[in-house]
Amino acid sequence: MLFEQKSKKNKARTGIINTLHGxxxxxxxxxxxxxxxxxxxxxxxxxxxxxxxxxxxxxHLEMTVGSEFIGNFGGLHKFLNWNRPILTxxxxxxxxxxxxxxxxxxxxITDAGVTFEDPRTGKFKILxxxxxxxxxxxxxSDIRVVLDExxxxxxxxxxxxxxxRRTVEWAKRSKEIFLKLNGLTESDFDNPRVKRPLLxxxxxxxNVENLRxxxxxxxxxIGFDIYGFGGGLPMKDEKSWKNELPKGLDPEMLAFxxxxxxxxxxxxxxxxxxxxxxxxxxxxxxxIFDTVLPTRNARHGYLYVNAGDGDAHFNNxxxxxxxxxxxxxxxxxxxxxxxIKDLRExxxxxxxxxxxxxxxxxxxxxxxxxxxFYSQLMEKAGHHH
RNA sequence: GCAAGGAUGGCAGAGUGGUCAAAUGCACCAGACUGUAAAUCUGGCGUCGCGAGACUUCGGGGGUUCGAAUCCCUCUCCUUGCA
Numbered sequence: 001m002l003f004e005q006k007s008k009k010n011k012a013r014t015g016i017i018n019t020l021h022g023x024x025x026x027x028x029x030x031x032x033x034x035x036x037x038x039x040x041x042x043x044x045x046x047x048x049x050x051x052x053x054x055x056x057x058x059x060h061l062e063m064t065v066g067s068e069f070i071g072n073f074g075g076l077h078k079f080l081n082w083n084r085p086i087l088t089x090x091x092x093x094x095x096x097x098x099x100x101x102x103x104x105x106x107x108x109i110t111d112a113g114v115t116f117e118d119p120r121t122g123k124f125k126i127l128x129x130x131x132x133x134x135x136x137x138x139x140x141s142d143i144r145v146v147l148d149e150x151x152x153x154x155x156x157x158x159x160x161x162x163x164x165r166r167t168v169e170w171a172k173r174s175k176e177i178f179l180k181l182n183g184l185t186e187s188d189f190d191n192p193r194v195k196r197p198l199l200x201x202x203x204x205x206x207n208v209e210n211l212r213x214x215x216x217x218x219x220x221x222i223g224f225d226i227y228g229f230g231g232g233l234p235m236k237d238e239k240s241w242k243n244e245l246p247k248g249l250d251p252e253m254l255a256f257x258x259x260x261x262x263x264x265x266x267x268x269x270x271x272x273x274x275x276x277x278x279x280x281x282x283x284x285x286x287x288i289f290d291t292v293l294p295t296r297n298a299r300h301g302y303l304y305v306n307a308g309d310g311d312a313h314f315n316n317x318x319x320x321x322x323x324x325x326x327x328x329x330x331x332x333x334x335x336x337x338x339x340i341k342d343l344r345e346x347x348x349x350x351x352x353x354x355x356x357x358x359x360x361x362x363x364x365x366x367x368x369x370x371x372x373f374y375s376q377l378m379e380k381a382g383h384h385h
Numbered sequence: 386g387c388a389a390g391g392a393u394g395g396c397a398g399a400g401u402g403g404u405c406a407a408a409u410g411c412a413c414c415a416g417a418c419u420g421u422a423a424a425u426c427u428g429g430c431g432u433c434g435c436g437a438g439a440c441u442u443c444g445g446g447g448g449u450u451c452g453a454a455u456c457c458c459u460c461u462c463c464u465u466g467c468a
Contacts, residue, residue: 292420
């Protein structure tokens with residue numbers, strides 16, 4: 001992977017990540033198609049909205065269709081009929097959120113792995129670093145993530161250290177089985193001429209700089225293609241990494257970590273972020289991102305629009321809460337500058353109306369709008385094309 | 386014309402003497418959402434007030450009672466049986 005710094009002012013950079021299903025131009029945003037579908041949109045519609053790569057989740061696919069079936073089918077790309085890059089998340093975060101969202105013991109973490117209750121069936125399941133890699137191998141994804149242990153910002157130092165140790169051990173085990181599954185040696189892994197899926201490790205350590213640093217170094221020593229910023233902030237009640245910050249991610253921590261990761265490696269912000277979060281992350285050198293924000297918010301009538309447009313304003317963007325009364329008679333188009341005909345021509349009043357009557361079309365239009373917004377955000381940040 | 390059952394907040398629909406400004410659902414208004422158990426969740430929703438609180442409400446009118454959406458009388462209207 002070769003990355004080129006865009007300007008001297010900040011550390012933003014552009015580059016191309018080569019995968020088995022084509023190149024990814026960075027910075028890049030991967031929408032979440034957790035269950036193998038971008039909610040309320042077909043893949044061709046998503047592609048029209050600028051989507052070039054997606055994220056799916058190991059665990060969800062395993063618990064629903066099953067990776068063995070998908071493997072026999074001919075792989076996830078064939079199953080989804082999506083021939084562009086797919087990143088599969090390890091499943092660690094999903095279990096983490098199961099454990100932390102409810103006070104009940106829905107899951108248990110040991111050095112071996114995680115046992116958890118399947119929310120759909122109530123049955124207990126086990127996920128280990130090895131199982132996660134095997135599932136991802138069956139799926140045949142282009143970018144694979146190692147199982148890690150995310151931790152809450154408020155977790156004690158003692159526990160953070162333990163979680164970090166496990167994260168490193170699991171990363172090591174993940175790489176071992178990854179090599180084995182792909183019939184590779186360590187030197188194959190480091191040889192750029194060997195075509196193979198990419199492997200991503202996730203840096204943890206809460207909001208403690210030293211622990212983040214320690215964790216990053218240990219993972220870099222093992223050697224991966226991609227280093228992720230893990231732990232995000234979707235951990236409910238954990239709105240900010242620093243108490244004094246109003247909300248959002250900690251730009252200083254992101255800058256600090258980006259500098260620790262070698263130039264030729266890819267930096268992945270997992271579960272990030274708002275358009276403002278993304279902008280500041282790109283500026284300090286992060287390359288790829290995913291979050292449910294644009295798709296979920298779209299379904300809730302929360303549309304991203306250019307700064308100054310809309311009814312709520314942030315640093316570099318604005319938002320239309322399209323269900324608001326003020327749009328009832330708004331004849332203005334959803335986005336006059338859109339590359340998508342419907343978004344250019346359909347009025348805000350009609351979109352609001354579609355939401356009010358509960359039409360699927362509302363979700364479709366809103367999701368296209370938000371995905372197009374995110375994809376253009378990446379283009380602007382990277383000066384693509 | 387006789388008999389029976391009804392009339393509750395924008396709608397549907399609980400409540401049958403005090404804890405009722407009145408459950409619940411819908412609608413409406415506002416907010417949240419960051420590696421998706423999310424087309425979800427939270428809050429508001431008689432009037433005035435930032436607030437404690439005050440005031441006016443359960444078809445109309447009258448009455449019983451310390452106290453009524455709830456009991457009695459009467460009027461209006463609706464539904465259903467019998468003529």
